[in-house]
Amino acid sequence: MMRTIEAIIVIIIMFGAFFAASYFIVLPSPREVSPMNLKALALTVLKNLDVNGYLGEVVFSEDSGAWNELQTVLSASLPPHIAYNLTVYEITEDGVYVPKKSVSNVYGGRVSFTESVSYMVSSPDVTYKTVAQKISEGGKNLTLYILNCADANGWWITGYTAQMLAQDVYNLLKPYFETIILVNHTSQLRDLLDGKKLTTKPTESVTDAVIINTFGEVVPIPQEYTEGGSRQGQGYDLSRRSYALYCYTLGKKVREHNWKWISIVGYPFFYVTNTIKFYNMQNGYGIYGIVNVGEVEANGRREEGQAGLNAFLRGLNNENYAYDSTWITKDITADYGVRVQFTAEAHYRANYYGIYPESAQSASRALPGPGTQNNITCRYNLTVVAPVFNPVLVPPNPSHPEYGYYAAATFKHNSGKGALIAIGLTRTPDIRIAALALLIYYKPNIFKETFTTPGKSRLVILQLAQLGGV
Numbered sequence: 001m002m003r004t005i006e007a008i009i010v011i012i013i014m015f016g017a018f019f020a021a022s023y024f025i026v027l028p029s030p031r032e033v034s035p036m037n038l039k040a041l042a043l044t045v046l047k048n049l050d051v052n053g054y055l056g057e058v059v060f061s062e063d064s065g066a067w068n069e070l071q072t073v074l075s076a077s078l079p080p081h082i083a084y085n086l087t088v089y090e091i092t093e094d095g096v097y098v099p100k101k102s103v104s105n106v107y108g109g110r111v112s113f114t115e116s117v118s119y120m121v122s123s124p125d126v127t128y129k130t131v132a133q134k135i136s137e138g139g140k141n142l143t144l145y146i147l148n149c150a151d152a153n154g155w156w157i158t159g160y161t162a163q164m165l166a167q168d169v170y171n172l173l174k175p176y177f178e179t180i181i182l183v184n185h186t187s188q189l190r191d192l193l194d195g196k197k198l199t200t201k202p203t204e205s206v207t208d209a210v211i212i213n214t215f216g217e218v219v220p221i222p223q224e225y226t227e228g229g230s231r232q233g234q235g236y237d238l239s240r241r242s243y244a245l246y247c248y249t250l251g252k253k254v255r256e257h258n259w260k261w262i263s264i265v266g267y268p269f270f271y272v273t274n275t276i277k278f279y280n281m282q283n284g285y286g287i288y289g290i291v292n293v294g295e296v297e298a299n300g301r302r303e304e305g306q307a308g309l310n311a312f313l314r315g316l317n318n319e320n321y322a323y324d325s326t327w328i329t330k331d332i333t334a335d336y337g338v339r340v341q342f343t344a345e346a347h348y349r350a351n352y353y354g355i356y357p358e359s360a361q362s363a364s365r366a367l368p369g370p371g372t373q374n375n376i377t378c379r380y381n382l383t384v385v386a387p388v389f390n391p392v393l394v395p396p397n398p399s400h401p402e403y404g405y406y407a408a409a410t411f412k413h414n415s416g417k418g419a420l421i422a423i424g425l426t427r428t429p430d431i432r433i434a435a436l437a438l439l440i441y442y443k444p445n446i447f448k449e450t451f452t453t454p455g456k457s458r459l460v461i462l463q464l465a466q467l468g469g470v
Contacts, residue, residue: 008111038082038115038464043414046119046462056121058456059088071103081467083111089459097459113463123456132175135210141178143209145198146170147220148182149189152273153289154215156266156427165214165264165431172355172435176444177210179203182291188220193253195270203391210260210438216429217266218273218283218290219308226277240323241296243272244311251315254418260410262421262438267333267365269293269308278307295323306332313380316418332374333405333424335364340389340407340425347442357432366392371403376416382411386441388423388433408433410441 049055049070058070071088078084081098085104089097108372134141148166157165181198183189188198192211197204213219224248225235232238234248246267254261263269269292275289283290308325309332342350342359350356368374369384369391377384384391391404412419421441423434 005203031379038466039079039117039378042115042117042462043119045074046117046460048077049073050119050121053124055460056124059074059121059376059460060123066185067101067103071105074103075105081267083113083465085113087461089461091457091459093312100458111465111467113465116461119460120282121458121460131447133447135176135442135444137208140205140208141203143179143203143205143207144173144177145192145211146180146182147189147211147213147215148184149186149220149303150184151186152215152220152276152277153218153287155218155271155272155283155287155290156216156429158428160429162214165429166354168431169214169435170433173438186220186222189220190224195257205282206257208258210262212262212264212434214264214428215273216264216340217268217270219250219269219271221274223274223277225249226274237323242307242323243291243293244307244323245321246272247293247308248315248321249312249367251312255316255318255413255419258417260419260421261443262434263429264423264434265292265425265427267305267309267424268420269312270305278317280338312420313376315414316420317380332368332376333365334368334409336366336392336405338362339392340366343390344434345440346388346436350436352446353436355432355436355439357430361389361407363389363424364426366405366407367411367422367424369402370403371397371400372405377411381414385412385465386410386411386437388437388440400439410437
């Protein structure tokens with residue numbers, strides 16, 4: 001009996017303490033515990049109404065039924081304790097905002113609106129367009145030459161022909177160049193190397209031009225530069241029986257004319273091609289009209305083509321030509337598999353220009369930059385600019401994140417004369433990477449039509465307030 005009485009006394013004491021504490025403790029209102037972000041709510045509602053063009057249709061409508069429907073939709077989109085006022089302003093030619101129409105769920109009594117957002121709506125019958133700035137240098141619009149030689153074959157462009165890729169490049173970069181010219185035969189390439197214009201267009205300029213080689217690891221060669229040709233002394237090293245001399249000549253021409261030479265995939269200048277001259281020769285993989293750049297040994301075997309890139313860079317660096325026997329064994333590229341990732345700039349520019357290649361790529365022909373064993377930037381006086389992918393260095397060097405091999409970047413000569421944009425990715429080629437590399441280098445602007453065209457844009461202001469005392 002006594003224990004029962006004791007238990008009842010303990011319960012009474014506990015409840016007394018609870019009620020006493022409740023009396024002195026002041027709890028925050030529900031609004032303070034979980035405040036509502038009215039500005040975010042208002043903007044979300046307007047964006048949802050505009051996502052399919054509904055808001056624009058109503059704002060420019062004179063139909064009272066459409067406005068009554070908008071009021072119903074607003075009431076359904078907002079919590080019941082939220083007061084709203086939506087006002088539409090017309091923009092005059094003088095830039096004055098004139099009230100056009102209002103809808104609200106507040107009738108009679110005065111409400112102090114605490115938040116408001118502004119939202120510009122365009123007329124449904126307006127078509128907006130963008131205009132790309134033309135790529136220029138020194139105030140002069142540049143000419144784009146795309147190698148499209150009918151008397152040449154490509155390699156490492158599996159699934160495509162160079163001519164198919166040339167057309168894709170043309171369509172992709174057309175908005176950014178005032179003048180684009182397809183180089184349809186190696187004889188035209190010969191004229192281009194001589195500094196001659198290929199057309200009568202007044203806007204064509206050989207100097208400072210951009211040249212895209214769509215033949216992959218192969219570069220077209222005019223017959224005059226081949227063995228026995230009238231320009232053999234500029235294209236064929238007779239003592240070594242090598243076409244490294246032609247690649248050297250290309251490097252010299254890139255420097256002379258201040259060209260930006262773009263190699264779209266693989267190992268640049270590994271082969272030369274001319275389907276007429278080399279009709280009965282193949283690159284070792286059954287593709288005729290192509291031969292390795294490297295020298296021919298006494299046994300008749302033609303060595304690999306690493307000599308081509310080295311010779312090109314020597315020409316770009318304005319050195320005298322001298323064949324280096326280590327070129328044929330000195331593979332200056334690196335294979336990093338599916339490891340290279342877009343730079344932050346590449347991510348931004350891909351969105352800016354609406355070009356969306358895969359941001360992670362397989363790089364089997366990345367070129368060595370600062371901090372690498374075969375650093376070509378130091379050897380040939382180059383600077384790496386506008387990289388598409390972050391450099392890879394094994395082991396990494398956190399104190400120098402710019403050290404490493406570059407899978408896609410512009411190697412610009414420090415003299416300011418000439419550059420190589422090398423896309424050292426694994427086949428099959430994605431021509432969008434080459435286009436993105438070029439756009440990252442030049443950064444042309446995209447001009448968009450403004451949304452404040454008189455009579456074609458209206459300003460919507462949505463005001464919100466919470467009702468009730470809790």
